[in-house]
Amino acid sequence: MRTRWYALVAVAALAALAAGTLSPASGQNPIVVGASISQTGRLAVTATYVLQAYQLWVDDVNAKGGLLGRPVTLKVYDDKSDPGTGAKLYEKLIVDDKVDLVAGPYSTPVSAAASTVTEKYKKVMVAPMAAGDALWKRGYRYLIQTLTPSSLYYIGVVDLALERGLKTIAFMSEDSEALRVATPAAADLAQKKGLKVVHNEYFPRGTTDFSAMLMRIKALGADVLVCGCYEPESVLSVRQSKEIDYSPRLLFAGHGAAVPEFYKALGKDAEFVLASDHWDSRMKTPGNAEFVERFKKKYGREPNYHAAGTYGGMQVFEAGVRKAGSLDQDKIRQALGELDLVTIFGRYKVSETGGQIAKTSIIVQWQGGKKEILWPGETATAKAMLPAPPWAERR
């Protein structure tokens, strides 16, 4: 019942928003961009960031004089967080509404269902929030990824370790599709660059006791510990390495360590811990600061990576259409295949399959209760505080 209420509140909020933002386009014959967004259902709360980013992008494009000399409007339907409904809506957008461009829905499941429809009609779909690498192994041509691919999640850690002259590295990762890709990619790079991989182990999702694993790694004396972790495991692995008094000189605890809850749970023990993240509002990508400013002004809240990733994805789409110089889907697909640019979200370049190959995670470190960006270097906000002091020497 509670989700029902959230849904109602979300619907009301969106209705209020829509009244203010869906203003009629200037001029005639606008380019219509169609998408389905989970405005109700279990994904609705996060999906509003996606919708708001779409709307902000439309505003910005129109302020610049539109696309191909025509104003842009957005046609959005609610997929109720249901992939089946999403597929139906993309049929409607393409067959019935005959929209000019198709943008992706919020979640991976809905993208999976919707991309089958867009592929059938040979419509390019830039799917800013679709994460599963499996989506790009289906042999589809018209689906474009702009989010970080899992193979590039952790590679920054290797660079940082080498910079500080560290010698050995140990991995322990959750057994999931993304980390089964992310971990070997980082381990391979480490090996290639002369960092010795002393341990590499996967644990099942939901593991709560890491002490045996950490004892083995401690015995090996690894300088660097990489935990391929999401939120609960990030906290637990750090806490337990302190309990057994294992002090890696560089402790990296995955995507789960980048959220504010991580610091709240660990307090001072979170200091010196490294984490990976898709995006940060201080990243020095072109236009990022302005994006954050405009988003805050328009919606009264901080954008998150969902908003930034969506906006960045649409910047890619926009560049593709401009480069193609027409709405011909095959020309746009070709342009998107050739493009290599930096959006507010980071770099964009895709392989033959449309899967992203250039966007990396950023690596951050908790310093004095704040996250500082360490890597990549051009976007850093602080120097790495490494090696981390042993637990015993901290206050």
Add this chain to the structure above:
Amino acid sequence: MPRALLVGLVLAGVGAVPLVANNYVLSVLISLAMFTGLAYAWNIISGYTGYLSFGQVTFFGVGAYTAAILIIKLHVAWPLAALAGGVLAAFLSMPLGWIMLRLRGPYFAIGMLGLSRIAERIAFAWEPVTDGGRGLYLPPVLDLRAVYWAVVLVGAALVGITSLLDNSRFGLRLLAIREDEGGADNLGINTTLAKLQAFVLSAFFPGVLGGIYAWHVSYIDPVMAFATQVDLTAIVAVLLGGAGTVWGPLIGGVTLSLLAEFLWARFPFIHTALFGALVIATVLFLPKGLADAFRRRGWLAPGRAFLRRLAARQAPQEAAPE
């Protein structure tokens, strides 16, 4: 026989729709037929027997996963895979029904809800087979017409079966259980067997529909396969149309789907709220459903026509020996 001719004409008409409709209309009709079919399946156990189930989606999900795995790993043709989904759902429903049908009233309803949640957890945890939360990707469906025909075929089969059920001793046994299970038992009805048969029947069809759904959407994950929403939509359709009747699920399913489609196109931002209000209104003012309202106005013949004819014919015979 004019009746057979009418049925044939309707079927031919419904079957011919893909020859004229575009893919969007087809996708709307597919989901309409899908939910009407699920409503019919739910009607068998809950409408006739009175065992309100909030967990028939368990069998939908089992069917979806069975079909998806058969298609991906063994390259089974999708109609066969969907059928296999139904068969496995039916087999699974036997032990489950044997256990669950000991519960009555709200306990059964909540027990079934729990069962569907357990099924979802299993789909999450059993990664080697289900790929857990990542979900399973199926080859794309490029032709919606075959999907449409398959769903309509299942729907038509359900209408036929419900109509037979409504006019059979078996159907009467189920209704007797609904009205007074203890009384039915005293009259010599094997209530356990009758309930179990109804349960298996109402598990098989969601299994098949789940298989078709997985194929149609080309992706399946635990949340969508075992969504409580699927059950709720079927339940609302049956309540709106009329529980324990032949035409109730059809009337309810079609009305609801079209209404949802209409509201959603007109009022994109408040359609769910409007929809909820309409559901509340119908339950308050039409507790027996639209089928009953239609019947009272004489638009729809009373149910169990065959049994009524039988009863009417037997009356003079019984009078004779006197």
